[in-house]
Amino acid sequence: MKHLDTIGNLTTDEIEELIDSASSFKNGRYANYSTKHIALMFFENSTRTRFSFECAINRLGAHPYIFDISKSSNQKGETLKDTINNLCAIGINTFVIRTREENLIDELKQIEFYRPTHFINAGEGKSSHPTQALLDYFTILEKIKTVKNKKVVIVGDIRHSRVARSNIALLKKFGANITTSAPEYFMEEIEGTTFEPDLKKALIDADVVMALRIQNERLDEAISKEDFIKNYSLNMENFPQGALLMHPGPVNRDVEISSKLLDSKIGKTILNQAENGVYIRMAVIDKILQGQSR
Numbered sequence: 001m002k003h004l005d006t007i008g009n010l011t012t013d014e015i016e017e018l019i020d021s022a023s024s025f026k027n028g029r030y031a032n033y034s035t036k037h038i039a040l041m042f043f044e045n046s047t048r049t050r051f052s053f054e055c056a057i058n059r060l061g062a063h064p065y066i067f068d069i070s071k072s073s074n075q076k077g078e079t080l081k082d083t084i085n086n087l088c089a090i091g092i093n094t095f096v097i098r099t100r101e102e103n104l105i106d107e108l109k110q111i112e113f114y115r116p117t118h119f120i121n122a123g124e125g126k127s128s129h130p131t132q133a134l135l136d137y138f139t140i141l142e143k144i145k146t147v148k149n150k151k152v153v154i155v156g157d158i159r160h161s162r163v164a165r166s167n168i169a170l171l172k173k174f175g176a177n178i179t180t181s182a183p184e185y186f187m188e189e190i191e192g193t194t195f196e197p198d199l200k201k202a203l204i205d206a207d208v209v210m211a212l213r214i215q216n217e218r219l220d221e222a223i224s225k226e227d228f229i230k231n232y233s234l235n236m237e238n239f240p241q242g243a244l245l246m247h248p249g250p251v252n253r254d255v256e257i258s259s260k261l262l263d264s265k266i267g268k269t270i271l272n273q274a275e276n277g278v279y280i281r282m283a284v285i286d287k288i289l290q291g292q293s294r
Helices: 012-026 048-059 080-090 104-109 130-144 162-173 225-232 265-289
Strands: 037-042 063-067 094-099 118-124 151-155 177-181 193-195 208-211 244-246
Touching: 012 130, 012 162, 012 265, 037 048, 048 063, 048 094, 048 118, 048 265, 080 104, 094 104, 094 265, 104 118, 118 130, 118 265, 130 162, 130 208, 130 244, 130 265, 151 162, 162 177, 162 208, 244 265
Parallel strands: 037 063, 037 094, 094 118, 151 177, 151 208, 177 193, 208 244
Antiparallel strands: none
């Protein structure tokens, strides 16, 4: 695997291989890439994704470098292409990128840089967040073994969510039945899913419930937070018994999920997701670095 750009470009065999690799790292497998240098280029704010990538790189024995755009030559007018080309010349050949731009990773893949270069998508625009989908799938498999014919309900800001799109792309590959539920201002129909605006109906017989963050930084219209809480917030009263509760984070407490539900035993799966993010990102980096001289 030369790059990780979208879930759509991974086969089911490749996804299963990454899951198996993540599991082996979680169970103590060791790798040493002490001669490898990896840049983290985050053009958006991030906590879980950035820190778990940095942790993954360190656990693999490689060297992470944090790209601070506010102190970089981009502020002097240098293009991203030239920045990456110069970093390649210095000795960095793998770039983990998080961006608001759509299709940036695909565009960078087409460029011939100073040295062979590898790109990992750490969240791109509204469309793609492949490592989040992989860690979510890993977490689900640990809990219920399979998604085939299981009902997965995704609740909230579907319209602006790259997490929803990547999860849907992955879960469809493995036979999940996906229902989305959202108010009109967050609704977007996605092929291969069933839309149910009534949350109570959507949650019937759910095996997995994924809540999505209200993404205030991406909103292009006024919304009523009170209306969302009243009709779409998950709480101890409406959450289906026996279902898994998931959320990519950060959680807006008492908006997407009530504090009581979040702090209950049910809410612990969200911390399992954060933990598994490290092992999935170790698996992705390991796969990309395999075959290169160490």
